[in-house]
Amino acid sequence: MGWPFIGGTLQLYSQDPNIFFASKQKRYGEIFKTHILGCPCVMLASREAVRFVLVTLAHLFKPTYPKSKEKLIGPAALFFHQGDYHIRLRKLVQGSLSPESIRNLVADIDAMTASTLESWHGGRIINTFHEMKKARKRLSEILSEIIRERKEKKLLEKDLLGCLLNSKDENGEVLTDDQIADNAIGVLFAAQDTTASVMTWIVKYLHDNPKLLEAVKSEQKAIRKQNEEEGKQLNWSQTRNMPVTYRVILESLRMASIISFTFREAVADVEYKGYIIPKGWKVMPLFRNIHHDPEFFTDPQKFDPSRFEVAPKPNTFMPFGSGVHACPGNELAKLEMLIMTHNLASNYRWEAVGSKSGIQYGPFPVPRHGLPTKFWKECIS
């Protein structure tokens, strides 16, 4: 259990969490216990155990977050809940993020990424991570204005806000303004640093692997050339047919494993393979350990998108979690990454500045100093 009260907290938060988890797993096996932030915790590094907690007996493991996070986002946001309220909110959020809904966003995402990249051109040093986030901050600034306008004009849009504003439960009750605000902000919160972190890793991995970059460039330039010749914009079906880029995105999600683990809390004593997980204990499924297990991913420290030419074994690849709380934004996140990579690889070259290695945690892992980089547009059309 480590030191009384502090347990493994210092080790976990003061160093690369990979080292903490990997060394514990090596010493104690796939299931082990420690104290994190004063709470007794069971850590799970086996895919069967993770499935047991997140899927099979999900009702016995409730989500748990620090109080500060609940306050920051708003306590009515869906990730803090279980049961009927969670199911209701999840349907609304999922509906607005389904492929049918997001396919209409291609043109907007394309225009936004193209203009952001345009503003990076010229060899100034860009803090890649910071800039990836800034583009998203604009969204939250306009949120309250849109809510006001929608309510005033009684607009019936089918997007996330529209779904939240127009939903009625079986008794005809609408969501309160607080529930709407908490969930809209909650989705922005869940969407922001996550996607920005992975995009930053993609910029780095492509930079560090020139052969792969060439393959991605040739895939994306062919699409751009075709669109230019036919006077068309990037469309949804083209985003469904970018196999090389798609594998780079999957491998970036695996390598970076930006959500290294998640937390649940046992709501009753639960037995798993002869171990008792006592009521009130935290349980941590360790996604990163599974993504870096050589049994499932040969030579796991190597960035090798070709490994995804074959589908990974069941429950070994969970960058978006698993079960009732799995990420409803995964299709949108992948769409944004595909479109960003399309614009970047087909039109720009870039050079990382300063140290090429090192990771910082805040709390998601990103390349050191947010990957300071210079960008140049290759062809001015």
Ligand code: HEM
């Ligand atoms: C690469 C980017 C992303 C990654 C790696 C990611 C990963 C995850 C993971 C692992 C979970 C599950 C956490 C758990 O089980 O405790 C999750 C939940 C969630 N994600 Fe994402 N996410 C990403 C982008 C997005 C985007 C773009 C959105 C929305 C537009 C989004 C919205 C959500 C929401 C609302 C939840 C909570 C779902 C629930 O509790 O039912 N995420 N995400």
